[in-house]
Amino acid sequence: MARLPAGIRFLVSFSRDQRYRAFIFGLTFLLYASFHLSRKPISIVKGELHKTCPVLNGESSKERKPGGTGGLPHNESHCGWAPFDRDNYPRLLGALDYAFLCAYALGMYLSGIIGERLSIRYFLTAGMLASGAFTALFGLGYFYDIHSLSFYVVTQILNGLVQTTGWPSVVTCLGNWFGKGRRGLIMGVWNSHTSVGNILGSLIAGYWVSTCWGLSFIVPGAIVAAMGVLCFFFLIEHPRDIACSTSPLPHVRGCENGVHRLRLQKPAGSTEKNRQVDPEAQNLLPAEGKRSIHPSDVVVVADGGGGTAAISFLGALRIPGVVEFSLCLLFAKLVSYTFLFWLPLYITSVDHLDARSAGELSTLFDVGGIFGGILAGLVSDRLEKRATTCGLMLLLAAPTLFVFSAISKAGLEATVAMLLLSGALVSGPYALITTAVSTDLGTHKSLKGNAHALATVTAIIDGTGSVGAALGPLLAGLISPSGWNKVFYMLMLADACALLSLVRLIHKELRCLGRPIVELVPFKEQ
DSSP states (O other): OOOOOHHHHHHHTSOHHHHHHHHHHHHHHHHHHHHHHHHSHHHHHHHHHBOOOOEETTEEGGGSOOOSSSSTHHHHHSSBOTTTTSTTHHHHHHHHHHHHHHHHHHHHHHHHHHHTTSOHHHHHHHHHHHHHHHHHHHHHHHHTTOOOHHHHHHHHHHHHHHHTTHHHHHHHHHHHHOOSTTHHHHHHHHTTHHHHHHHHHHHHHHHHTTTOTTHHHHHHHHHHHHHHHHHHHHOOOOGGGGTOOOOOOOOSEEEETTEEEEEEEEETTSOOTTOOOOGGGSOSSOOTTOOOSSGGGEEEEEETTEEEEEEOHHHHHTSTTHHHHHHHHHHHHHHHHHHHHHHHHHHHHHHOOOHHHHHHHHHHHHHHHHHHHHHHHHHHHHHTOHHHHHHHHHHHHHHHHHHHHHHGGGOHHHHHHHHHHHHHHHHHHHHHIIIIIHHHHHTOGGGTTOGGGHHHHHHHHHHHHHHHHHHHHHHHHHHGGGOHHHHHHHHHHHHHHHHHHTHHHHHHHHTTTTOEEEEEEEEOOO
16 A cells, blocks of 8 residues: 555644644634735725826926826826825825724624624625625726715725624634633734735735726725635534534633632532632623623523523623723724824835835735734743733834834835834734733633623724724824824824733733642542
8 A cells, every 4th residue: 555645644643623723723814814905905095096296397297187088097197086186185095094993993892792692604704795895896986987085985984894793703713713722822823814914905906006096996805705705605613513622721820810820629529618719700601500690791692592691791891801901902003003004105205115116015014013913922822921911012112113213214224124123013912912812801710611702802802992993094194294203103102001001910910920829629530
């Protein structure tokens, strides 16, 4: 019998459960990367919607009349695309960002609650098909020669609403499949979908931005819709759906609530009178056959004929750490999304590059973000201190942004170096909070193993962060006319506020050193 090829031997060395987990990891990665792929074109096209008028024979090209019919001449003979060719173009472009992000922030809270009560696969598929349609609709404005600001704003609002189906769904699905042991590293690698999607979106949009910017939206829209079809046919929501074993949650030794905790087994019949009660371990959701401490925080939903408890909005807010990390993400996402929507235009103004070159250069920020997210996850797993890891990166990010604003005007080489470093430090905390931290809190010990809070907690944290994501680009649009330096000062202030939001949690984590508590758990004979 011939020996199997090395590649096949490698594949069969993995168990059935491991193969399914790898498949879900890759599929959810691609699904959410496509969402970010469709968000990036607007930042690339901004430089084309408003262009500096070249001087031709003593008069600007803006004074020339279009030589032809249809929408194409606007890109050839006009300075930009009406209504974005006006002097107040930063505010008009900022309105597009604000419309999308406000709708996204408001819709996120609702999507998390709905997502817990519907099938993730159906919910996510519907959202991706609708998002693909609205993304393409924005690009159709080019081909149909549409110059109404309200058309583009309404399209952005609708797209923002339907895109809220994505994040709670994919995080919940991934949380169902992967345990807590190396969650920071696994989700740090997985969260690079954000940067991969931004990079692909920049390259795709940049390819057509100078010739036919409508395709910069239509092609990403088609990709999102196609991924929605894949989601419908292949997404597996939970290991139990295909009789896979649930991933173990190894947490033998950890740091919780400001103390080191060491678990020791004891006989099941032993007394627990002297066991120390942890106030953060109180039931927020009821265990089987037991009443909840907070009955108003529990909603019973049908699930295959049985009743399962889904946590309410207020119940999720009671989980320790949700409020602090939500506020931190608000400011961290403000910084990240300001770069997402305004970085290409900043590079155009500073380094005097065209829209396509600026878009390609801006991908370096996302390359740095990939390494930052992985590093944050790896360090937080090793230290078992999520808040401290975020705080350290935020502390380094503020001076880095100051240096970026100071030396990026010195030349292209300086811009490249600072894009990579800033991307790592800005995206690291953002990536860690939206993935590992959200999943940790959604499966907090106070929930007693009930995972129905995961989508709601994820939506609360990311929804609050999306408020900052809406404010950042809006403020950048209002401030940038008076100088880009002021925009960077605003970003540094936001980083400082994000750090202050975590001070209490960082203090608790640092108190862990040298304060062990022995906790006895029932011992079951084999």
